[in-house]
Amino acid sequence: MPYSRKSLVLSQLKEIAKNDNRPHPLSRDTVSIPQERMPTVNPVSHGDLLVVNNSFLPAGSAADLWLLQVEEDSMLLAKVKPYNLLQGVSVPVVKKVVRIVKDYFRNYGVCRDENLLHRLRKDFHEQFQTWASLSHPNLAAIHFVDSLEFTLFQEYCENGDLREYIKQVSSEVEYIGIIKDILYGIVYLHSREDPIAHGWINPGKIYMKGKTAKLGEFGLAQLVSEFPNLVPSISVAGMTRWTCPEYFNEREPGLSTTLGDVWSFGCTIFELTTGLIPYHQSKYDTQVLARIMAGDPPGDIKTQPPTSGQTLSVDYIELMQRLIAQCWLPVTERLSSQDLLRQFNQEARKLENFVPVLITALMPVNEIFKYLIHYGIVDMTPNLKPLSIDSQPFQSSGLEVYVGYLDNNTKVAVKLARLPGNMVRADGSNPLMAHELCVWSKCNHPNVLPLTGAIIFHGGIASVSPWAENGNVSNYLKMKKDMSIVARLGICIQIAEAISYLHGIGIIHGDVKGPNVLISGDGIPRITGFRQAIIAHPDSDLCFESFDSECTLHWAPPEIVTEDAGRTTHSDIYSLGMTILEVITGCPPWGNMRDYRVVTMMILGERPNRPNDHIPSGNEWADLTWDLLMRCWNQNPTERPTAAEVRDELKDILKESKN
The missing domain is CATH 3.30.200.20 (Phosphorylase Kinase; domain 1)
Structure with a gap:
């Protein structure tokens, strides 16, 4: 049956604080696994985790939380350790253990099904592994997923969740910055090749690292929504208030969508601006659901005075009302998150009397x-x-x-x-x-x-x-002339992944080439060289004096060299193709050809000759590679593939090359 762990936390918090390393008291109602399988977090039991300290956190509605201090060489930081140069000897990481009593799933007659535990574990792995694969400044990172123990290791956001943080915000400029952060995170999810609907957006799932807002991972309650009676420690109630009407559609109930995220975002902004939860006049979820089905909006910002403790201007209130109104339109009229971000950026600048430096x-x-x-x-x-x-x-x-x-x-x-x-x-x-x-x-x-x-x-x-121990990829390949095609394709995949990431957050690199790809000591390629980069939707207080931009002829696309066109994601793809050719052959594109000859070849519509020594005709993987490169170099920029498509095709080619 449902229970609360509040009294347990209050009664034991002092004892836990006295000795972080002793085992925490366990009971049937408060743990996710039997006592003998839940050792205290410490360096010995965690091996490669390299935990140097840990403390229990009195937070988490569906999970028990620990704040770990891990060494920089911990496996948890394998993807992020380059970003922690200033952390010193340890880095904070949150360990989250879902409160699931596995014995509760055993078959007792017909009311329970132990197979649900396996299904839950599978769903847990798939959903959180998906989140762990994402990377964006406005997403809270998951470092590692242990689905067997229903455990996550997450980025630590020292300022807690947004619901609490917003109470100390006094500047409308900071309010606007937080809203933009949330939107950037949502747009990143929705703009992926396979769009991701979060499905659980609310101020409690948005975390603050410094003054930066980060979307938290999908809610744990979402995973158990089909069998809440078997997981009594996880509440699936309460989220109705932030849920879009179409979620309760009889034809496709319970379907999370990107437009549903937009509705939830509107509910989140309503709460942040007024201090009131959506449908605040209704106490119970059943009452909220009845109002949703009747077509009632979650609230009206114009008639609700701000109760968040802050004084907001009329102009700001009206901007928020327009934003929320767009979010709460019928699903067929609702703006996408991308359109919403563009519109909000334009209106926010007017509100701020925006004059960039x-x-x-x-x-x-x-x-x-x-x-x-x-x-x-x-x-x-x-x-x-x-x-x-x-x-x-x-x-x-x-x-x-x-x-x-x-x-x-x-x-x-x-x-x-x-x-x-x-x-x-x-x-x-x-x-x-x-x-x-x-x-x-x-x-x-x-x-x-x-x-x-x-x-x-x-x-x-x-x-x-x-410091990149192996220099740039051009020099690295000269030292590794015997590198296999499998290893070279692996480098190409990671370069394409980097360009796909940049395009996903609205950055056009503008100068993709071997000298701008550095190789770390462990052989990981990393893009650098952003002097020619363009931000598609600048939101900065700074702007920069224009200068004649340079291009590197051997990698540059014809529309820039011969037509003086602006840099685009399409021009990046042309240069990416040249960089892939460079990695495979170990030589710069067009070889030692003089610049004026390269320009002449471009005017004639020519492309580099196929290097049969490295990409032999009649070989399956080689033919696929050359076809991909020719599409990257299409004279019509709009006919070129996206960076994500290049990455995915290279992965298929890599598999073929191993056969």
Whole structure:
């Protein structure tokens, strides 16, 4: 039967706090597995997890939570350890153990079915493994899934959930930033090749890391909605208030959709703005459901005074009302999350009297740097060891690259741009480097080199990022001339995955090529080089003075070289094709051909000759690869495949190459 663990937590919290390492008291009502199978979290029992400390968290309606401190080499951080250079000896991770009593599923007559446990475990693995594969700045990451024990290891968001955090927000600008964060996360889910409907959006499933809002994983209650009586510790009630009317459609009940997420987003904004839950006048879910079926809206922001403790302007209230009204339209008229984001960005700028700061080459370095730090770039000056930066740099793609070390002895690259004189003031001002830092800071993916921060160095602004032990992919391949085609295709897949990620968050790279792909010490390719990048829907307080952009002829598409067209996702695909050719052959596209000859070949509509030594005709995988490359190089940009399609086709080709 249903129960509450509140009294248990209150009575035992002090004892738990006194000794984090002792076993936590267990009872039938409060644990997910029998006592003998639930050892205390510690370094010995977790092996590769490398836990150095743990503490119980008095939160979680459907799971018991622990805050772990794990070493940077923990398997939990395998995908994210490059982003934790400043964490020191340990990184916080949340362990979430779902409260499911497995014995409760055993067959007792006809009322229970032990097969449901296996089904639940399968659904748990599929749903949360899907979430673990996602990567976006506005999604709370899942590091590891243990479906056997119904356990998740998640990113730690120190400011808790949005329902509590919003009570301390006093700035309308911060409100707007939070709403944008939520929308960016939703749009990322909905824009994937196979769109993902979250299905459980509400302020309690949105977490705050600093001032950044992150969508939490799919609700655990969603998994057990078909047999709630068999999982008494997990409440499936209460979510009705945030659920769209079509969810209760008799023809397709219980179907989560992307447009249903838009409705739930509207309910979330209503709660954040008014401090009232949807259908707040109805106490019970049955009453709420009756109102939904009658076509009643969840609330009216115009008639409800803000009770969240904040004073909001009339203009802000009206903007929220327009946003919510769009979310609560009938499903056939409701805007997509992508359209909603575009509309909201336009209206929010009007509300803010938005006048972005223009970064130009006439600005002093210190002033540009100040704006970058305000924007969110980390000032690494206090974290770099004094005198640790080498005096002699490497030269790479218009950059001076210096070796440096952080206080924790982490090796980093300090990169200073070398640009034409008309783009750099005498004091070192460099707006293109500032632009690159702003774009780069939006990225969070295993195949994108992470930005650690920036410093003022040699009179200019320099980026600080992890050191890539193996240099760029072009040089790496020269050292690995005997690398197998399987390994080369693996690199190509990861590069395509990075470009797919960038396009998914609205970034056009603009300069995809081998020299802009670095290889880490463990052989992972990571995209860098964002000086020519474009943000499709800029939301920054900064904008940048325009300069004539450069292109690298051997990788650039004909529409940019011969027609002066703007950079697009389609132009990235052409360059991606050239980069794939480079990885497979180990040579730059067009070989040693002079630039003027490359331009001539493009004007004539020619493409590189097929390198039969590396992509032999008549070989199944090779023919598939060459067909893919020719489609990437289609003269009509709109006929080129997407980055996700390139990635998926390469995966199929990789399988074929192993046969």
